[in-house]
Amino acid sequence: MVWMCPHCAQSLEVVESGLVCVSGHRFDRAKEGYVNLLPVQHKRSKNPGDSLEMVQGRRAIHTAHLYRALADELVDVVASCPEVNTLLDVGCGEGYYDGMLSERLPGLSVYGIDIAKSAVRLAAKDYRKHHYAVASARQLPVMSSTIDLAICIFSPVSDAEIARAVRPGGFYLEVGPAARHLWELKTALYEQPREHASLRRTIPDGELLREGECHYEKQLTNAELQALVAATPFAFRGYREKREALRERSDLTISLGFSWRLFKLAQWQDSAVSRADSDGALESSGL
Ligand SMILES: C[S@@+](CC[C@H](N)C(=O)[O-])C[C@H]1O[C@@H](n2cnc3c(N)ncnc32)[C@H](O)[C@@H]1O
Ligand SMILES: [Zn+2]
Numbered sequence: 001m002v003w004m005c006p007h008c009a010q011s012l013e014v015v016e017s018g019l020v021c022v023s024g025h026r027f028d029r030a031k032e033g034y035v036n037l038l039p040v041q042h043k044r045s046k047n048p049g050d051s052l053e054m055v056q057g058r059r060a061i062h063t064a065h066l067y068r069a070l071a072d073e074l075v076d077v078v079a080s081c082p083e084v085n086t087l088l089d090v091g092c093g094e095g096y097y098d099g100m101l102s103e104r105l106p107g108l109s110v111y112g113i114d115i116a117k118s119a120v121r122l123a124a125k126d127y128r129k130h131h132y133a134v135a136s137a138r139q140l141p142v143m144s145s146t147i148d149l150a151i152c153i154f155s156p157v158s159d160a161e162i163a164r165a166v167r168p169g170g171f172y173l174e175v176g177p178a179a180r181h182l183w184e185l186k187t188a189l190y191e192q193p194r195e196h197a198s199l200r201r202t203i204p205d206g207e208l209l210r211e212g213e214c215h216y217e218k219q220l221t222n223a224e225l226q227a228l229v230a231a232t233p234f235a236f237r238g239y240r241e242k243r244e245a246l247r248e249r250s251d252l253t254i255s256l257g258f259s260w261r262l263f264k265l266a267q268w269q270d271s272a273v274s275r276a277d278s279d280g281a282l283e284s285s286g287l
Pocket of ligand 1 (some may be wrong): 049050058091092093094097113114119123137138152153154155156248272
C-alpha cells in the first residue's frame with residue numbers, strides 16, 4: 001500500500017469503509033472517494049489551502065483547457081520516464097493534470113494530495129480511479145520509496161519529503177511560472193508589474209535530467225478572464241479600480257509561460273540525515 005497513517009507512520013490497508021492501519025487508526029472514505037489524512041493538529045487554519053472560490057476558478061479555466069498545451073507537454077515528459085507506474089501529484093488541486101495523465105497513460109496508478117478539502121473533493125469526484133487524500137505537502141501520507149514519479153505544479157513542496165517518498169532512481173517533475181507568465185494580466189492590474197524570478201531549482205540527491213519552457217498565447221473571453229483572476233492571488237491584489245476595469249473587458253489576449261524541471265533521485269538512498277530537511281523554495285504562486 002502507498003498510503004501511510006499520519007499518526008503512526010504504518011501502512012494503511014483498504015477496508016470497506018476506508019483505510020485502517022495495524023494500530024487501529026481509521027480513516028473513512030468520503031462519498032466522493034477521498035480520505036482525509038490531515039491530522040487536525042497539523043491544520044494551521046479551519047480551511048487550509050486554496051479557498052473554494054479559487055478552486056472553482058481553477059476548475060473553470062481547466063475546463064476551458066487554458067493550460068492544455070502545458071498538460072500535453074507534461075504528459076510527454078512523464079511518458080518518457082522509464083518504469084513509472086505509481087505517480088503522486090503534490091498539491092493536485094482539482095485534478096486536471098492527473099486526468100490528462102491517466103487519459104494518455106491508462107496504466108498509471110495516480111495518487112494526489114492537496115491541503116484544500118474542496119479541491120480534493122472535486123478531484124476525487126471526477127477521477128474515480130485515482131486515489132486522493134487531504135494532506136499536507138510538508139508531511140506526505142505515503143510510505144517511503146513507494147512513488148515512481150512525483151509531480152508538483154505551482155504548489156508548495158518539501159524536498160525532504162519528495163526524497164523520502166520517491167523510490168531510489170525515481171523522478172520528480174516540478175513546474176512553476178516563467179518570467180512573464182500572465183504578463184498582460186499583471187500589467188492590467190499593477191503600475192509596475194514584476195517578472196517571476198527564475199528559480200533554477202535544485203533538490204538534494206536529485207540530478208537535473210531535463211528542463212524546458214512552454215510558452216503560448218490565448219484569447220480569453222470575459223468569463224475565462226474572471227475565472228483566471230479568481231483562481232490566482234490577483235483576485236486580492238493590484239489597484240481596485242484596475243480590477244474593476246478588468247471586469248468590464250470583453251476579452252483579453254494573455255501570455256502563458258511555464259518552466260519545468262525533471263530530476264532523477266539518487267539510486268541509493270542515503271541516511272535521513274543527509275536528506276536535509278530543506279523545504280522547497282517554491283511557494284504556491286497561483287496559476
Ligand atoms: C496554484 S494551486 C495549483 C493546483 C494544481 N497543481 C493545478 O495546477 O491545477 C496550489 C495548490 O496547492 C495547495 N496547497 C497549498 N498549501 C499546501 C500544502 N501545505 N500542502 C498541500 N497542498 C497545498 C492549494 O490548496 C492549491 O490547491
Ligand atoms: Zn496508525
